[in-house]
Amino acid sequence: xxxxxxxxxxxxxxxxxxxxxxxxxxxxxxxxxxxxxxxxxxxxxxxxxxxxxxxxxxxxxxxxxxxxxxxxxxxxxxxxxxxxxxxxxxxxxxxxxxxxxxxxxxxxxxxxxxxxxxxxxxxxxxxxxxxxxxxxxxxxxxxxxxxxxxxxxxxxxxxxxxxxxxxxxxxxxxxxxxxxxxxxxxxxxxxxxx
Numbered sequence: 001x002x003x004x005x006x007x008x009x010x011x012x013x014x015x016x017x018x019x020x021x022x023x024x025x026x027x028x029x030x031x032x033x034x035x036x037x038x039x040x041x042x043x044x045x046x047x048x049x050x051x052x053x054x055x056x057x058x059x060x061x062x063x064x065x066x067x068x069x070x071x072x073x074x075x076x077x078x079x080x081x082x083x084x085x086x087x088x089x090x091x092x093x094x095x096x097x098x099x100x101x102x103x104x105x106x107x108x109x110x111x112x113x114x115x116x117x118x119x120x121x122x123x124x125x126x127x128x129x130x131x132x133x134x135x136x137x138x139x140x141x142x143x144x145x146x147x148x149x150x151x152x153x154x155x156x157x158x159x160x161x162x163x164x165x166x167x168x169x170x171x172x173x174x175x176x177x178x179x180x181x182x183x184x185x186x187x188x189x190x191x192x193x194x
Contacts, residue, residue, distance in 0.1 A: 003023075004021075004023045004025055004027075007034065009033075009034055012031075012032030012033065012087070013029055013032055013033075013034060013087075014029075014032070014087060015029070015075055015087070015089055018089050026071065026091065028089060028090045028091055029087065029088055029089040029090075030088050030090065030130050030131065030134055031087055031088055031130075031134065032087040032088075035130070041118075041120055042120065042121075042148075043194075044148045044149075044194055045093075045118050045120055045148055047194035048118050048146055048148055048191055048192070048194065049069060049070075049093050049094060049118055051190065051191055051193075051194075052094055052116060052118075052146070052186065052191060053067060053069045053094050055184075055186055056094065056096060056181075056184070059181065059183070059184045060096070060181075064098055064100070065096050065097065065098040065113065065181065066096070066097055066098075066100075066103070067094060067095070067096050068094070068095050068097065068107075068108070069093065069094050070091045070092065070093050070094075071091050072091060072092070072095065072107050072108070073089050073090075073091060073106055073107035073108070074089070074090050074091070074092060074095060074107060074108045074112060074115075075088065075089050075106075075107065075108065075109050075110075076088040076089075076090065076110070076111065076134060076138040077110075077138070088134050088138075090131060090134070092112070092115040092116060092117055093116050093117055093118045094114075094115075094116035094118075095108065095112035095114065095115050095116070096112055096113050096114040096180070096181070097112045097113060098113045098180075099113075110138075111135075111138045111139045111140045111141075112140060113140070113141050113142070113180050114140070114141065114142045114143075114144065114178065114180055114181075115131075115135055115140050115142070115143050115144070116144040116146065117131065117143070117144070117145055117146070118146045118148060119145065119146065119147045119148065119149075121149075128145070131143075132156070132164070135156075135164075136156070136158070136162070136163065136164045139158060139162065140158070141157065141158050141180050142155055142156065142157050142158070142178055142180055143155070143156040143164065144156075144176075146191070148192070151171055151172055151188075151192040152169050152170065152171050153169075153170040153171065153174070153176060153188055153191070154166060154167060154169055154170070155167040155170075155176070155178070157179075170188055171188060171192075172188055172189050172192055173188065173189060174188045175187050175188065176188065
C-alpha cells in the first residue's frame with residue numbers, strides 16, 4: 001500500500017501490516033496505533049543526534065554493544081522477542097543494543113539497552129507519554145530525552161520492579177554517565193554547543 005489516506009487510523013495494525021506500507025511519510029506503530037513522525041528534523045536536532053551518536057559510536061568501537069540512528073526499526077513486544085505479531089515499531093533517534101541476537105536485517109527485535117529521543121516541535125506528547133509507556137513496559141533499561149530548545153537532558157532508568165525512575169533534570173555544565181555503559185561520559189555543554 002502506498003497511500004496513507006487509505007488507512008483507517010482508528011484500527012489496530014501489526015508489524016506484518018507495517019511491512020506492506022510504502023508511504024513517503026515516516027510512521028511509527030505504538031501498541032498497534034499509527035503515529036505519523038514529524039517532518040524532517042531541524043538542524044539543531046540533527047546536530048545533537050550526530051554528536052551524541054558519534055560519542056556513543058566512538059566509545060563502543062571494538063565493544064559488543066552497537067549504536068544505531070534513525071531511521072532504524074525497533075520492534076517491541078512484551079511476550080517474546082521473536083513474536084511474529086509485533087504491535088509496536090518505533091524509530092528512536094538513537095539506540096544502543098548490547099545483545100547481538102536482537103539484531104536482524106530489518107533492525108532490532110526486542111528492547112534496546114538505551115533509547116535516545118531528541119524532541120522536535122510537535123512530537124513531545126508522543127515522545128513523553130506514548131513512548132515512555134512502551135519503553136517501560138518492554139524493559140528498555142534507559143530512556144534518554146534531550147530537549148534542544150530548553151537545552152535539557154532527562155534519563156529514565158528501569159528499577160528492579162520494572163518501573164522508570166527519572167534522573168534530575170540536567171543541562172549545560174552537567175555530564176551524563178550510565179551504568180549500562182561504564183566509563184561513558186557525555187558532556188552536555190558540547191551536546192548543546194550548536
